[in-house]
Amino acid sequence: MRKGREIIGLPVVNLATGKEIGHVGDLVWCPETRKITGIILNEGGVLSRPRLIRYQDVVNIGRDAVIVAGEAPEGEADPETGLRVTQVAGIPVITARGENLGTMEDVVFTMTGGELAGYEISAGLVDDLISGRSTIPWDAVATWGEEAVIIKDVPGLEAPEPRRESNAVSHLQE
Numbered sequence: 001m002r003k004g005r006e007i008i009g010l011p012v013v014n015l016a017t018g019k020e021i022g023h024v025g026d027l028v029w030c031p032e033t034r035k036i037t038g039i040i041l042n043e044g045g046v047l048s049r050p051r052l053i054r055y056q057d058v059v060n061i062g063r064d065a066v067i068v069a070g071e072a073p074e075g076e077a078d079p080e081t082g083l084r085v086t087q088v089a090g091i092p093v094i095t096a097r098g099e100n101l102g103t104m105e106d107v108v109f110t111m112t113g114g115e116l117a118g119y120e121i122s123a124g125l126v127d128d129l130i131s132g133r134s135t136i137p138w139d140a141v142a143t144w145g146e147e148a149v150i151i152k153d154v155p156g157l158e159a160p161e162p163r164r165e166s167n168a169v170s171h172l173q174e
Contacts, residue, residue, distance in 0.1 A: 001117050002061060004085035004107045012041055012066045015059050024066055025050050028082045029107060029116060031144050036107075036114030037082050039066065055114045083144070092148045093121050093136075101134070102127075104149055108135060119149075 004027045011020045025042035029035060038052045059067040085107055093101045102123035109116050116138040123134065136151060143150040 001108050001110055003120065004109070005089075005105075007039075007061060007066065008085065010061075010064065010066050012039070012053070012068055014071060015067050015069050021068075021071060022051075026084045026086050027107065028052065028084055029109075029114075030082045031141065034116040034138050036109050036116070039068075040084070058114075061111060088149075093119075094148050094150055096142060096150060096152055101151070105133060 007024050007027060010024050012022050012024060013020050022041040022043040024039050026040040027036055028038040028040060030037050036055045038054050039058065041051045041053050043051070053068055057069050059069050061067075088104050089106070091104045093104050095101060102121045104119060105122045106120040107116060108118045108120060118135045118137045119141070121134045121136060123131070140151045141149060142152045
């Protein structure tokens, strides 16, 4: 399994020619089908516009490069094709009970078929460093809203405890 942010920035190489045709600018996925549908290709030129490579044209995603069959089709990437990793990063994740779990940070997907396995959630920098990020299964999402993601109750996934201020900080605020 891979995370979307591990892929962003990797060079994209044409299998037939060995030519680097750009870099991964973003991943596009469809919440309804739970699949990665494409890769946004940034070619790096001043006048170039991002193009969409369909996920079915991805031959392999390696540690250092993405290998694709052929060139990206002409024309711009359609912004309405689905959700993008960079588009949803930072959106609040709230349970159906109204508890804030943190923010959406990444998607986790399988290499074969690009099927979504889950979503990575951050409870904040300190919690990320102490406990690591949480991963929720794809089927835990009840609603993809414009301003928040609502998830169903997931056993074992709890909202982070509010941090208590130290005495030194509370005295400074008085």
